[in-house]
Structure formats: C-alpha cells, structure tokens
Amino acid sequence: MKTKDTEQPTAKNLLLLDQQMCFALYSANLALNKVYRKLLSQLELTYPQYLVMLVLWERDEITVSDIGERLFLDSATLTPLLKRLETAGLLVRYRATVDERQVIIALTDNGRALREKAQAVPEAVMCATDCSLDEIVNIKQQLEKLRGKLIDQI
Known part of the structure; x- marks a missing residue:
C-alpha cells in the first residue's frame, strides 16, 4: 500500500517505506545512477571511476589517500578502481620520492583528454532532473548539510 507523498509522519505510519528519508535518498540515487550510467558508458567509465576522474581533473598528481578523503572511500575500495583506470590508460600510479x-x-594524456569529452555530462544530468540551476544548488546544499550532520554522529 503506497502512501501519499504529502502524508505527514505519525506514530502509526512512521515505519511505512514511503515515510523513510533513507528510501527517498536511496531511490533517487538509483535513478540518478541510471542517468549517469547511460552518459558515462559513452566515456567507458563507471560512476565511481568518473568520480575519481573528477578529483584528478581538479588536481592532478595526488595521493591515493587524498582521493579517498575527497570521495569518502577507503583504500581497499579505491585501489581496484585506480587499477582499472590505469589499465584503461587514463592514469599512472607511482611511489612518492x-x-x-x-x-x-597522475593523469595520462588520455586521462586529461577525456575531460573534454566529459564536459557535457553535468549539463545532461541537470537536464534529466528537469530542475533549475537554483533547485540543483539548493538540493546539493541540503544534502551536504545532511551529510555533515550524519558524519558528526558517527
């Protein structure tokens, strides 16, 4: 039984799926990932690989731990992503002197060149949401605020 989105939480309906903030975030994330999957397939990247590339396009030649910190990922999760990107010829890994x-x-020439092809991704995602730039900025700010509060609780 689906509840109306406008129905207010009460003690009686608090455990209904549609009353859960986590489910709203989860299902929105699934939908967003489907949009990204379609766009990123043209770049031959997965969404997590795209995030790594975004970090490197901002600042090349950084440590694995710096990337992990930016993406909230540990080394065990990040290392396989980096190996696949290295195999694809988009980056190289080396020991600090x-x-x-x-x-x-560090990005390779191919990794830097991919940035140009990726330029269209953010606008295509924004179009898919059918949200204004102000709405996108507001949603992003609210999510960052929520993330901060949750991290403080951990």
Missing part, C-alpha cells in the same frame, strides 16, 4: 609508502596518482 619523499615517502615511498605514499602512492601518487
């Missing part, structure tokens, strides 16, 4: 425990990630 100052501290050989650190692995530096």
Whole structure:
C-alpha cells in the first residue's frame, strides 16, 4: 500500500517505506545512477571511476589517500578502481620520492583528454532532473548539510 507523498509522519505510519528519508535518498540515487550510467558508458567509465576522474581533473598528481578523503572511500575500495583506470590508460600510479609508502596518482594524456569529452555530462544530468540551476544548488546544499550532520554522529 503506497502512501501519499504529502502524508505527514505519525506514530502509526512512521515505519511505512514511503515515510523513510533513507528510501527517498536511496531511490533517487538509483535513478540518478541510471542517468549517469547511460552518459558515462559513452566515456567507458563507471560512476565511481568518473568520480575519481573528477578529483584528478581538479588536481592532478595526488595521493591515493587524498582521493579517498575527497570521495569518502577507503583504500581497499579505491585501489581496484585506480587499477582499472590505469589499465584503461587514463592514469599512472607511482611511489612518492619523499615517502615511498605514499602512492601518487597522475593523469595520462588520455586521462586529461577525456575531460573534454566529459564536459557535457553535468549539463545532461541537470537536464534529466528537469530542475533549475537554483533547485540543483539548493538540493546539493541540503544534502551536504545532511551529510555533515550524519558524519558528526558517527
């Protein structure tokens, strides 16, 4: 039984799926990932790989831990992504000369060139949402605020 989106939470309906903030975020994320999957398939990237590339396009030659910090990912999750991107010829990994425990990630020429092809992705996603730029900015700010509050609770 589906509840109306406008129905207010009460003690009686609090455990209904449609009353759950987590489900609204989860299902919106699934839909957003489908949009990204279609767009990123043209770049031969997965969504997590795209996020790594975004970080590297902002700042090349950074450590694995810096990338992980930006993306909220641990090394165990990040390392396979980086290996696949390296195999695809988009980046290289090498040890830092100052501290050989650190692995530096740097874009290749192909990785830098892919940035140009990816330019259309953000606008295409915005069009798919049918939201104005102000709405997108507001949603993003609200989600960042929520993330901050949740991280503070961990």
